[in-house]
Amino acid sequence: MMAEWRTYAVEDFIPFTPEVYFRMIERTNEAQWPLQFFALAGGATVVVLILSGRVRPALAVLSAAWFWSGGAFLIHRYADLNWAGVYFGWAYFAQGVILLGLAVAPWTPGGDRMARALDPRWLGLAVATGGVLLWPGITALAGGGWARAEVVGLLPDPTAVATLGILLMALKGWRLWAASVIPLLWCGVTALMLRVLEAPWAALPLASAVLVVAGMVWSAVARAPAAADD
Amino acid sequence: MKNEHRISRRGALKWMGTGLATVALYSPVPAAPDKGKALLKPIPSTGEKLPVIGLGTWRTFNVGDDRELMLARTEVVKAFFDEGGGMVDCSPMYGSARELMGFAFRRMDVPDTLFSAEKVWTRDGGKTREQVAESSELWGIERFDLMQVHNLVAWEAHLETLKEMKEAGEVRYIGITTSHGRRHGEMERIMERGGIDFVQLTYNITHRAVEERLLPLAREAGIAVIANRPYDGGSLIRGLKDGHPVPDWAVEAFDCKDWADFLLKFIVSHPAVTCAIPATTRVEHLRENMAAGRGELPDADLRRRMIRHVESI
């Protein structure tokens, strides 16, 4: 059995060519135009809401990003290419439910401002900004044009990366860990897929995930000024 | 394999039944007269002959509903039959590849030479017929020539149903597949039990484990062999094409035209191998691959030399 496992490579699980995948991104963007602007504005709004301590509405808006990218991209389009797409889509819905649950459940989100001093939430802000604002630029420049820009809320990668940053800013304790599991897993899955597809930014989802996990550990150890109650 | 003198297989099946059609196929004919005679090899269980180069569809034909790419892949399918192609190998695992076959066939006459090879790929052993029906609807053909159990998934149940379907004339041949050298022991046991016409396995100049047991067993048991991953997924031919000329002695010995010719002829010259099924997204590659299905085949000595040469690169 062990010997058999060694015969598997990541590419055995990627049943399409780079051309097909990136054209699918392009066609999704065409079909959803001009939603990109609303999605970008939505992403920026979430970051601003968190910065101003309004965690619940931020998480509610963020949950919509997961429902949309899971349904409109993973299930509606990507699943045509990869049978696993449906399961990925369901995982995105599950994350949407988790975020929505946190947005409405009876707990007391902390609303304190971010400390000026070093704080794991700054790391969260950096990753969130990267996911919302830089991701479209990076994917457009490295991927062959603005038609291939990946925007938070519409496509799964920037949604997962931005979410990780936002969660690190908004939550701590078990809620932070529980809400981060699916986005972290996705960052791993997509990093492997992008590597097979030879995308120049393949390492970025993983790098973002590593940064956020470091921030989560830091948050747990240092008991930094609370962003939210446990 | 457009040839006026040849009785169309599908036409013959319609009018004369399988027996006569098989007889018609016994006569080897020039596939593309201006390009040379196509090399054909018999399926041991019936003697029906197949062109030695077929067409794979993994990855290459999974283009979703991207119309531009669907049309581009249709050109590959058309070129394949224009070159006298026979076997097309597909699977429910290959995303939208089955839909692509249907899309292509709606844009051309389904060629007489088509030898449709599909797979059953579901852990649910009770879903054999359902999946076969789904595939034939997607391809837009009435029945498949060959139905294989993909990667031996739930093979016992599927094979049982497939045998019934073959007896009822719902499929012409049945088989099993594996790849990457996986589960050869189990494959061997199934081959020894008998009752299958085809096995599909990975065989290429750098992956020759099947020469030990499976290929000799296939010969002995009268089972046709489809060689998958002839280019090791593409890396093999890309590596060789990148700055390495084909050796002069191969050009002299069998008029070797290029690396496609070299690698594919190595595979199909094994006496147990019936055909190889390279996959491609590009018409020019398809034509190179199909050209390897014509001309002389290397003998055993030459095959050894070919191995040494590739290993030395």
Ligand SMILES: NC(=O)c1ccc[n+]([C@@H]2O[C@H](COP(=O)([O-])OP(=O)(O)OC[C@H]3O[C@@H](n4cnc5c(N)ncnc54)[C@H](OP(=O)(O)O)[C@@H]3O)[C@@H](O)[C@H]2O)c1
């Ligand atoms: N378990 C199973 O049942 C199983 C497992 C594996 C494979 N298979 C079957 O076997 C078929 C073949 O295996 P495969 O597709 O994995 O690998 P393959 O045929 O060894 O390689 C396909 C790759 O080779 C490239 N290629 C093809 N012709 C070329 C040429 N003349 N020059 C340069 N590059 C060329 C193609 O790229 P371009 O598009 O650029 O030409 C493609 O990337 C599959 O498609 C599938 O039908 C079955």
